Amino acid sequence: MTETYLTFQKFNDIELANEIAKRLKLYDIPYLIEDNKKFLESALSNYNEPDISIKLKPEDFSKADRALEFYYEEQLQYVDKDYYLFEFTDEELIEIISKPDEWGHFDYQLAKKILKDRGKEINPAVAELLRTQRNKELAKPIAVHRSWIFTGYFTAIFLSIIGIAIGWTLSYHKKTLPDGHRVFAYTEKDRDHGTRILLIAIISLIVFVVIRWFYLNEY
Numbered sequence: 001m002t003e004t005y006l007t008f009q010k011f012n013d014i015e016l017a018n019e020i021a022k023r024l025k026l027y028d029i030p031y032l033i034e035d036n037k038k039f040l041e042s043a044l045s046n047y048n049e050p051d052i053s054i055k056l057k058p059e060d061f062s063k064a065d066r067a068l069e070f071y072y073e074e075q076l077q078y079v080d081k082d083y084y085l086f087e088f089t090d091e092e093l094i095e096i097i098s099k100p101d102e103w104g105h106f107d108y109q110l111a112k113k114i115l116k117d118r119g120k121e122i123n124p125a126v127a128e129l130l131r132t133q134r135n136k137e138l139a140k141p142i143a144v145h146r147s148w149i150f151t152g153y154f155t156a157i158f159l160s161i162i163g164i165a166i167g168w169t170l171s172y173h174k175k176t177l178p179d180g181h182r183v184f185a186y187t188e189k190d191r192d193h194g195t196r197i198l199l200i201a202i203i204s205l206i207v208f209v210v211i212r213w214f215y216l217n218e219y
Contacts (some may be wrong), residue, residue: 007176009105011054014052017033021054023067029064029067033057067179088114095113138175138178139183141190142186142187143186148166156201164201167199167201
């Protein structure tokens with residue numbers, strides 16, 4: 001059985017992705033590098049933005065985070081003094097530390113260093129607590145707008161293929177948390193709607209196929 005690899009981090013620079021991959025290899029963390037540009041170029045002839053993903057096993061996410069923290073700590077000595085984070089207020093820097101998934105490993109490490117240099121060092125235990133709280137926040141399911149639920153039922157009846165896609169997404173789509181855990185993206189109520197939409201769409205498709213078959217054979 002093929003082991004599951006999930007997207008850990010994305011890059012627009014293949015050289016940086018390879019550099020990070022080397023660091024992961026030093027810590028014996030298995031990884032995959034995927035160039036999504038190859039898949040998009042066939043559909044979009046003018047697509048020229050690289051989209052590189054490093055994928056890891058879910059259980060290795062936390063280990064990889066620690067490895068990259070050490071890597072980016074080493075890179076802080078090379079940062080330009082006019083780097084934009086130096087203009088941030090203490091409150092803005094704390095915001096970065098509370099949401100590392102939005103800012104990336106480098107900005108996260110630099111924010112901690114700047115606060116330390118200002119005499120306002122963030123205790124490691126506090127940083128870990130902020131990380132845990134952030135994961136809990138990200139794990140909360142999303143409530144789908146009612147118009148999308150209506151659209152799902154409508155397409156299930158009249159555009160069954162699209163209805164199947166919507167129903168499947170609402171019922172089974174999951175999001176990956178920064179620690180590698182996977183959780184359902186939508187609320188239980190919306191997932192129940194998704195299941196019903198999926199069933200209606202499948203029934204509608206079967207009815208359409210049967211009617212089409214009888215029509216073709218009739219004439």
